[in-house]
Structures are given as C-alpha cells and as structure tokens.
Amino acid sequence: MKIFSASQLKQADEITIKNQNITSEELMERAATQVFEEIHRRLQGAQLPVKIFCGIGNNGGDGLVVGRMLLEHGYQVKVFVVNYSDKRSQDFLANYDKIKEVSNNWPELIKKEEDFPEINRGDFVIDAMFGIGLNRPIEGWVGKLVEHINNSRAFVLAIDMPSGLFSDKIPAKEDAVINANFTLTFQTPKLVFFLPQTMDYVGDIQVLDIGLDRDFLAETDTALELTGKAEARELYKPRKKNSHKGNYGHTLTVGGSYGKIGSILLTTTAALRTGAGLCTVFVPKCGYEIIQTGLPEAMVITDENFEMLTAIKTDLDADVVCFGMGAGRSEETVGAFKELLKKTKKPMLIDADGINILSENKDLLQLVPENSILTPHPKELQRLIGKWQDDFEKMEMVQRFCLEKKLIVVLKGAYTFIFDGTKISINTTGNPGMATAGSGDVLSGVIAAMLSQKYKPFAAARLGVYLHGKAGDLYAEENSYEALISGDIAENMGRAYLDLFKEENGKD
Ligand SMILES: NC(=O)C1=CN([C@@H]2O[C@H](COP(=O)(O)OP(=O)(O)OC[C@H]3O[C@@H](n4cnc5c(N)ncnc54)[C@H](O)[C@@H]3O)[C@@H](O)[C@H]2O)[C@@H](O)CC1
Ligand SMILES: Nc1ncnc2c1ncn2[C@@H]1O[C@H](COP(=O)(O)OP(=O)(O)O)[C@@H](O)[C@H]1O
Ligand SMILES: [K+]
Numbered sequence: 001m002k003i004f005s006a007s008q009l010k011q012a013d014e015i016t017i018k019n020q021n022i023t024s025e026e027l028m029e030r031a032a033t034q035v036f037e038e039i040h041r042r043l044q045g046a047q048l049p050v051k052i053f054c055g056i057g058n059n060g061g062d063g064l065v066v067g068r069m070l071l072e073h074g075y076q077v078k079v080f081v082v083n084y085s086d087k088r089s090q091d092f093l094a095n096y097d098k099i100k101e102v103s104n105n106w107p108e109l110i111k112k113e114e115d116f117p118e119i120n121r122g123d124f125v126i127d128a129m130f131g132i133g134l135n136r137p138i139e140g141w142v143g144k145l146v147e148h149i150n151n152s153r154a155f156v157l158a159i160d161m162p163s164g165l166f167s168d169k170i171p172a173k174e175d176a177v178i179n180a181n182f183t184l185t186f187q188t189p190k191l192v193f194f195l196p197q198t199m200d201y202v203g204d205i206q207v208l209d210i211g212l213d214r215d216f217l218a219e220t221d222t223a224l225e226l227t228g229k230a231e232a233r234e235l236y237k238p239r240k241k242n243s244h245k246g247n248y249g250h251t252l253t254v255g256g257s258y259g260k261i262g263s264i265l266l267t268t269t270a271a272l273r274t275g276a277g278l279c280t281v282f283v284p285k286c287g288y289e290i291i292q293t294g295l296p297e298a299m300v301i302t303d304e305n306f307e308m309l310t311a312i313k314t315d316l317d318a319d320v321v322c323f324g325m326g327a328g329r330s331e332e333t334v335g336a337f338k339e340l341l342k343k344t345k346k347p348m349l350i351d352a353d354g355i356n357i358l359s360e361n362k363d364l365l366q367l368v369p370e371n372s373i374l375t376p377h378p379k380e381l382q383r384l385i386g387k388w389q390d391d392f393e394k395m396e397m398v399q400r401f402c403l404e405k406k407l408i409v410v411l412k413g414a415y416t417f418i419f420d421g422t423k424i425s426i427n428t429t430g431n432p433g434m435a436t437a438g439s440g441d442v443l444s445g446v447i448a449a450m451l452s453q454k455y456k457p458f459a460a461a462r463l464g465v466y467l468h469g470k471a472g473d474l475y476a477e478e479n480s481y482e483a484l485i486s487g488d489i490a491e492n493m494g495r496a497y498l499d500l501f502k503e504e505n506g507k508d
Pocket of ligand 1: 010013024027028031032055056057058059060061062084085089129130131132133134135136137138139159160161186
C-alpha cells in the first residue's frame with residue numbers, strides 16, 4: 001500500500017471531486033459515513049457518553065457528520081466545537097447547520113478553558129480537531145484542551161490523525177498532541193504513524209477506503225510503501241516442480257566467537273527454514289561440534305583459531321555470504337572480514353559486528369559489493385552514519401548513505417524500514433515479543449536465504465522482513481509475547497509462508 005503525503009492526498013481529493021462529479025461536501029459525507037459505520041459496528045448502540053471535539057476545518061466537518069449520524073442512531077452524544085478561530089471551512093459550516101436540523105442537542109462552543117466539559121474515564125472521545133491541515137503547533141487554551149483530554153484517560157478515537165501530529169514533521173517535546181487509542185484514517189496511513197518518535201500517539205490504526213480516484217492513486221508515485229500481506233504475496237516466487245537444491249542457492253554464513261556460537265546457529269537454522277538450498281557455516285573451531293550437533297543439515301568449515309575468526313579460508317563460491325552475527329571485533333576478525341570483502345563480488349548480507357566493524361573502519365565500506373544488505377538496529381545505524389536530529393533527518397541520512405554506497409539498509413525496529421536510496425518500504429508484521437535476544441540473527445538468515453533463492457536484494461529484504469515478523473506473530477498468537485524466543489521465529493517460518501495464501505476477510 002502506498003503512503004501518500006498530505007499534499008498528494010489534497011490533490012487526490014480535488015481530482016476525485018472533479019472526476020466523480022461530486023461536491024467536497026459529498027466527499028466529506030462519504031468519508032465521515034465510513035467513520036460512523038466503523039464506530040457503530042464497534043459500539044453496537046452502547047449507551048456510553050460520546051464526546052466529539054470538532055475543529056473548524058474539514059477535520060471538524062467530519063466530526064460534525066459523525067455526530068449527526070450517531071445522534072440519528074440514538075447514541076448519547078455531545079458535540080463540542082473547538083472554536084479556535086472564525087475561519088470556518090465551508091463544509092464545516094454546511095454540516096454545522098445540518099446537525100442542528102436533526103436534534104435539539106446543538107453543538108456547544110468552546111472558546112476558553114472555562115468552557116471545557118468534564119471528561120470521565122468511561123467516556124468515548126472522538127478527536128476531530130485537526131487532521132492533515134495542521135501547519136503549526138496547537139497553542140494556548142486549545143493545547144490545554146488536548147492535555148485535558150489526554151489526562152481524562154477516556155478512550156480516544158482520532159479521525160484521520162491524532163490532533164497535534166503533523167504529517168511531515170515531528171512535534172516538539174512541549175507541543176500538545178492527542179494520545180489516541182485508535183485512529184481511523186482516510187485512504188492511506190500517514191508516514192508519522194510508523195516513526196518511533198510519533199507512533200505512540202496513534203494507537204491501533206485502521207485505514208478507510210473513501211473511494212478517492214483510483215487512477216490518480218495508481219499512477220501517482222510515492223517513495224514510501226507499506227509491505228502487508230498483499231505486497232508480500234506479490235513478491236513471493238513459487239518453486240518449480242522440476243527443480244533441485246542448486247536452484248535455491250548456497251548460503252555461506254560466517255560468524256560466531258567463543259560464547260557466541262548460538263547466534264550463527266540461529267542465523268543458519270533460519271536460512272535453511274527459509275528455503276536456502278545448501279548452507280555452509282564458517283566458524284571458529286570452538287563452534288564445530290555445536291553446529292554439527294545443533295544443525296545436521298548444515299556443513300561446517302572452521303577457522304584455524306579456536307575462539308575467533310582470523311582467516312576465512314574456503315574455495316566455496318557461495319551464492320550469498322552472510323557475515324557478522326556473534327563475530328566480535330578483534331583485530332584478527334577485522335582483517336578476516338576485510339579479506340572476505342575483497343573476494344566477495346555478489347550482494348552480501350552484513351549484520352551485527354559486521355556493521356560495527358564497518359562503522360569503525362569506514363574505508364572498508366568501499367569494498368562492500370553493490371546492492372549488499374545491511375541490517376542495523378538504531379544503535380548500529382547511528383555508529384554507521386552518525387547522529388540525527390529526528391526521524392525525518394534519519395530517513396534522509398539513510399537514503400543518502402544508500403545512494404552513495406549503493407547499498408540497502410534494513411533499519412530494524414517496531415516497524416522495520418527498508419531503504420534503497422530512492423524507495424522506502426515499511427513492514428507491517430512483528431510484535432514486541434520479538435524484542436528478545438537473537439531475533440536479529442534470525443532475520444539475517446532469513447534475508448540471506450531470500451538472496452540465495454535469487455530474489456532481488458530490495459525484494460529479498462522486504463519479503464524476508466515481512467515473513468520474519470509474521471512468523472513471530474503466529475507464534476505469539478498462541479504462546480504470548482513473553483514466551484517467544486528467537487529460535488521460535490525460525491521454527492515458524494513455514495507457517496509464515498503458508499499464511500501468505502490464507503484469506504482473512506480480505507484484510508491483511
Ligand atoms: N475533501 C477533502 O478535503 C476531505 C477532507 N477530509 C478531512 O479534512 C481534513 C483536512 O482538513 P483541513 O485542510 O480543513 O484542515 P484541518 O481540519 O486539519 O485543520 C483546520 C485548519 O486549521 C488551521 N490551522 C492549522 N494549524 C493550526 C493551529 N495550530 N491552530 C489553529 N489553526 C490551525 C489551518 O488553516 C487548517 O486548514 C483531513 O484530515 C480529513 O479529516 C475528509 O473530510 C475527506 C475529504
Ligand atoms: N516491539 C517490536 N515490534 C516488532 N518487532 C520487533 C520489536 N522489537 C524488536 N523487533 C524485531 O526483532 C528484531 C531484533 O533485532 P536485533 O535488535 O538485531 O536483536 P538481536 O541483536 O538480539 O538479534 C528485529 O527484526 C526487530 O524488527
Ligand atoms: K483528528
């Protein structure tokens with residue numbers, strides 16, 4: 001699913017109005033009807049106090065329409081107009097009149113702090129103050145109202161966006177932003193829903209298809225895309241019946257050190273579970289028995305050194321080399337990595353200590369084969385590219401790094417972002433149970449196996465990250481977040497593949 005910017009969405013609104021020969025008021029009615037239907041489906045007529053806070057722009061207009069429909073369906077509703085200015089939008093005004101026609105329960109104006117209503121914990125609050133039109137921080141008494149709503153601990157549903165969130169920048173620490181439990185957003189999720197600095201404001205997300213012009217949406221290019229089930233399914237390449245293990249590539253996983261052989265064992269197990277044809281592991285001597293016993297399916301070659309990697313001597317012409325997990329950063333290992341880089345020509349997967357070595361020896365970056373994939377977590381990324389002011393600057397810095405070095409970066413997190421210098425793909429699977437030792441090692445094996453099965457690097461990263469998260473989700477559904485250990489992710493790769501082709505009421 002594409003992620004459009006606020007200006008692209010405004011353009012989409014205009015083109016839709018023109019091409020479908022409707023008024024903007026009709027489009028608002030259509031959008032807000034969807035919001036109403038979703039709320040009605042969830043509340044089922046429950047008589048809890050519903051308090052709707054409407055701004056005076058089109059987000060407020062949506063709130064008025066929802067309020068009217070809830071009143072018509074017998075809900076216990078109070079609509080408030082947060083009257084921060086007199087510049088009411090036309091569609092707001094039209095709906096302001098309409099709500100007065102259906103009930104004597106007219107909207108109440110809020111003009112100052114003294115007008116704030118009481119909000120109780122059991123209330124259902126609808127935030128329709130600001131949407132994608134917010135262009136400066138919420139100030140004065142309106143900011144205080146945001147605080148008042150947040151402090152109430154009522155359930156808060158935001159229409160389109162939580163008020164106070166910008167679509168293209170991070171609010172300052174002191175800015176007032178609604179803390180929503182749930183956000184019903186129009187047509188496309190907004191980028192800020194996925195950024196570490198802003199994702200907590202949004203709560204659960206549901207996207208409502210409000211029928212904006214299909215051609216415009218299809219033809220308009222966006223750098224940003226979400227990878228959900230539909231996209232992952234598109235990326236998947238079925239196996240040919242007439243095939244052999246050579247078709248699915250030979251993966252060489254290189255890593256481990258004394259006390260950290262488990263990491264490379266996890267990586268290689270994951271690579272085999274993801275479909276690598278053959279796997280060879282290169283480890284220090286101390287890893288020999290551990291790997292042979294723990295994973296009889298893999299072949300093992302050992303370094304001359306017992307505890308760490310010192311020279312990666314092998315004639316194997318692997319389809320993909322995956323380096324770094326548990327490798328450590330000793331001088332000898334840095335030297336071994338340098339030699340490995342010199343002789344590797346195909347795109348590699350570099351993780352963990354591999355990334356740290358590159359950060360400490362930036363000259364090695366020029367030896368990394370084009371289109372290789374780096375899989376840092378935020379700390380590793382910072383060591384590699386330096387500090388950023390905020391998540392927007394971080395994205396720019398990563399894209400620049402990818403372009404300059406011709407690399408792909410998989411930035412791991414609650415939402416994992418995949419960068420290739422021009423496109424950014426945001427993953428939708430995964431859960432907090434995956435915040436556990438070794439889940440990154442498993443991811444390296446998964447993506448390496450995708451490369452060995454001849455997926456193009458960007459696709460390999462997208463599908464690999466999606467399936468890795470899905471495997472974690474399927475395990476957690478039955479066993480809890482807490483009990484998940486990283487080996488479970490590898491064990492559940494099979495279910496993640498099968499799930500690609502399961503229908504779930506058309507949703508992914
Ligand atoms: N046809 C359309 O344009 C549609 C728009 N829709 C809704 O319209 C919203 C966008 O509406 P608007 O563009 O009217 O903008 P908003 O309703 O988000 O904001 C209202 C206006 O307040 C002003 N403003 C911005 N920041 C402010 C601040 N800190 N303090 C005081 N005033 C401030 C701006 O001039 C802005 O236009 C979307 O988020 C969505 O909810 C939906 O009804 C779907 C259709
Ligand atoms: N809260 C979360 N939600 C979703 N995925 C998560 C969460 N926390 C961690 N993950 C995933 O788990 C993996 C952790 O990788 P990493 O930090 O390298 O761990 P390790 O070094 O222990 O292997 C990444 O793929 C990341 O996206
Ligand atoms: K809102």
